[in-house]
Amino acid sequence: MILPIFGYGYPVLRKVADDIEDDFENLPKLVEDMFETMYAADGVGLAGPQVGKSLRIFVVDTIQSMEKGEEDKGIKKAFINAKITAETGKAWDYEEGCLSIPSIRGDVTRKPQIRITYFDENWKKYDEIYEGLNARVIQHEYDHIEGKLFVDYLKPIKKRMVKRKLEKVRQGLIEVDYKIKFNTKR
Numbered sequence: 001m002i003l004p005i006f007g008y009g010y011p012v013l014r015k016v017a018d019d020i021e022d023d024f025e026n027l028p029k030l031v032e033d034m035f036e037t038m039y040a041a042d043g044v045g046l047a048g049p050q051v052g053k054s055l056r057i058f059v060v061d062t063i064q065s066m067e068k069g070e071e072d073k074g075i076k077k078a079f080i081n082a083k084i085t086a087e088t089g090k091a092w093d094y095e096e097g098c099l100s101i102p103s104i105r106g107d108v109t110r111k112p113q114i115r116i117t118y119f120d121e122n123w124k125k126y127d128e129i130y131e132g133l134n135a136r137v138i139q140h141e142y143d144h145i146e147g148k149l150f151v152d153y154l155k156p157i158k159k160r161m162v163k164r165k166l167e168k169v170r171q172g173l174i175e176v177d178y179k180i181k182f183n184t185k186r
Helices: 027-040 132-145 156-171
Strands: 045-047 057-061 076-088 092-096 106-110 113-119 125-131
Touching (some): 057 132, 106 132, 106 156, 113 132, 125 132
Antiparallel strands (some): 045 057, 113 125
8 A cells, every 4th residue: 555655744753763763563564565566655764753753764776776687686675673783884965855855956965885773564674784875765764753854954054945945845845746744734
């Protein structure tokens, strides 16, 4: 089932998400719905807060972003109760966007390698290292479960430049071709 994506301005996007208990009902269905929602919006990642759930869960599929012949370097996974334990390497800029903040993009500086512990939807625990685009997408989605948005990392001049656009997104004064809820209340 395609879930509505919560747009910029909803408080759930600014809250540190809660851990998921191992007896959480219908976890595989939530993961399936999140992947379906992400694909319907042409995304590469989607976090629980973006679908209105203040839960430490996100899904990622970078396979679709890899160059032809390099798809095996991508990942398609669900991350539950994730914790980034290390970020290393020389930081690099890359233009990011967000399904909760349509029509706005900007360069974000992140470290190229991360170490992360998490569970999958079957409660199998992992402790893994990711690099490059995989690491960046994970960091972006991880920020969502920590109550942060990519616009928080923009340089001051870029933040000023997008301020009006952010307000238009919050008010729902933009067109989007996927299911999204805007927080038009002030």
